[in-house]
Amino acid sequence: MNEAFVFNVFFNGLGVIRALGENGVPVRALDSSKKPVGKYSKYTKAFNVVTNPALNAEQFVKELIEIGKELNEKPVLFPTNDVWSIAVSKYKQQLEKYFLTYNPDYSVIKKIIDKRLFYNIMEKENILVPQTYGIKRFDDLEKIKKELIYPLILKPTARMEINRKSCDTRIYNLNRIIEIKNFEDFFKYKDLIKNYEFIIQQKIEGLSNNMYTVGIYADKKSKVRAAFCGRKVRGYPVEYGDCIAGESYWVDELVEQSKKLVKILGYTGIAEIEYKYNQVDGKYYLIEMNPRTWSWIGITPKAGVNLPLIAYKDARGEEIPEYIEMDKSKKVLWTRSIDDRFNCKRHHKNVDEEDFLKSEKEWKESLKNYDYIVYADLDPEDMAPGIFWKKSKKVHLIKNFPKLLYRKLAKK
Template sequence: METEHKAVVLGCNYYIGLSIIRCLGQEGIPVTGVHYQEEGAYAFKSKYLTEKLIAPHHEKEAEQFKDFLIDYAKKQTHKPVLYPTADPFVLLIDTYFEELTQYYLINQTKPGFWSDIIDKDKLYLLAEQHKVLTPKSFSTQDADLIEKVETELGYPCIIKPFDSSTFVATFRRKLFKINNREELLEKLKAVKEKNIEVAVQQLIQGFDDHMYTFDAYLNQEAKVTHWVTAQKQRQYPINFGASVYIKQKYVPELVEIGKPFLEAIGYKGFAEIEFKKDEKTGKYYLIEINARTTNFNQMLAEVGFNMPLLAYKELTGQPIGQKVLKDTTDYGFHYMYEDLHASKAYIQSKQLSAKQIMKTYTEKRVGAIWNSKDPKPGFAYIGIILNKVKKKVIG
């Protein structure tokens, strides 16, 4: 396999970046990790990392960060392949798309496309055009908003941001669950004060195991070449968070909805559509699309879908073939640290019992961080956790 192009991974303080580094480094690809500081960047410790770079902050100093990336690429003999690990990096690439694509290999070819996918309002309009079900939503600009919510949505409903990263950074949660008019007015006031655009949305009923994903790779002709489906088991924060325990499960309905939709909108590269199955009707509703590597990327790789490698090979002119998974392996992904917090919340809210949770610890799965062949990031992460505990104890 040709490996002259470097892979540049943006963000090394989270296990998504670590997983990309491992997926590529194990194949002999030179991997460069980029982060704004060494502290907390435990992915820097991976033996599969060839080079680490300390860059300006990607949000606080976006222009300088972009220039840093371009200066680095200019020194290379071959265009590097660029990997964003979180939405802020995706949005930054979109912002400076024309400049960055001169120096980097990137799956997407249309500026602004990723930003429109991340924007829930634009995504839902796009889904509606292609007859894909989405939760019913109302803009905060709608006349008679309160009346519409109470007559057409009812309680509970949710307040969901168009820009998830800004909302999470501000409120430390992905959304607000609303149980009555008082809460609706209170939270609408809070987001208005922070100047964050949101929608009031229908809450699709069902426990966290009613959340599913369609994970696919689309080539430069916007055709799905690889796909696999999965079912969430536990999330953190519970009910409205990211997967902390998820298992691969074949769900043909997700393919029937997700594949033609992604192809129709001209998507390229890796995409993950999150769906929720309504417990009453059995219908699947599109919730969001992750336009960057998923948090359970390592599990996908373990069942034969090394998505970062597919991107690298295709963008450097190498064949990628086709592959789908029409079987259920029940192979899981487990982020134990956050799952401990989630498990406590599930038990306290009586949504799950301790017995139900402990039973899953015997199931076959891969962890988020620990890897016996690459242990240093795991030890570094343990050190970070111990320091947090120490600071809390000392006060």
């Protein structure tokens, strides 16, 4: 039976490992870290440390091929973040000799990771996106000064590319989203804008609980064969943060628009398309597309549409449904429960939104609203990753306690 190679196995990859492993698929986890959470899943049958393609994609591909050569049947590749997905698409021709992959060609990925190009395509297709201003030099700001309506968002033009220097990666991660409240704010980031490509974009009002996800699997003809739709219930940080709790939540217009988008781009494989509901005008805006699995894909099996398993079967040439949607009759919650409970106790006190619970008691009570809970960390059937994560957070807290105490005292 073909192995599934899941690489970068944080909670995203762990969700894929479980979605496949629970259905008898042999899973190999790969990561540049020696101790990622996915390594400890009972469904992980083998684990390899490989080079991070963000630093050296050619070396990563070489190592991947060396592992693949040893196997009798071609493994199916499951990249779970941008740089790994970019590497698979960029070196697809070499990899296909030893692996099965649903990833699109690099020419397709390029249209997605270059935000300026992506938004231009979407605007031409009359898909609603935030008002976007492209600048090539800092001096260009003066030319568009009168057009700008605040608040605005400043963010890098391109996602993390492969073969990026580690210092560039740090700068990217620290400046993924910068809020600009007036023209003078741009001057705080003058050096950053001069040295890196950024776009300026309309800020869509609302916290992270206004973010919606459409998860799809598209076949080789860019036809969507499976669809999930959900809402981010709580992110951290609360405004723009990663999903800490998400729920199944179907929005017809978003799913239909996502199918159109996939066809326009010629996309194949698993993807996440993100939208944000604007509390000011009551419209959904397309924010971005992630050409890979996403952080809470682990919700999809319990929602009745196991995207990783469907992708695996299609890659192997097995029959899959012509089209399947999630089970809309069930309400499913996905939660990183350790972090979610902690945030509810510590970080939501001043957040005036119902979703951002204020205590562990409220958190436990909220679980009664769902038919099924997917615990991303402390899964009752696969506890080891959650136990490891809990211990690692305690170690991190102990190591950083002096710094945290100093910051707290400094504020006083």
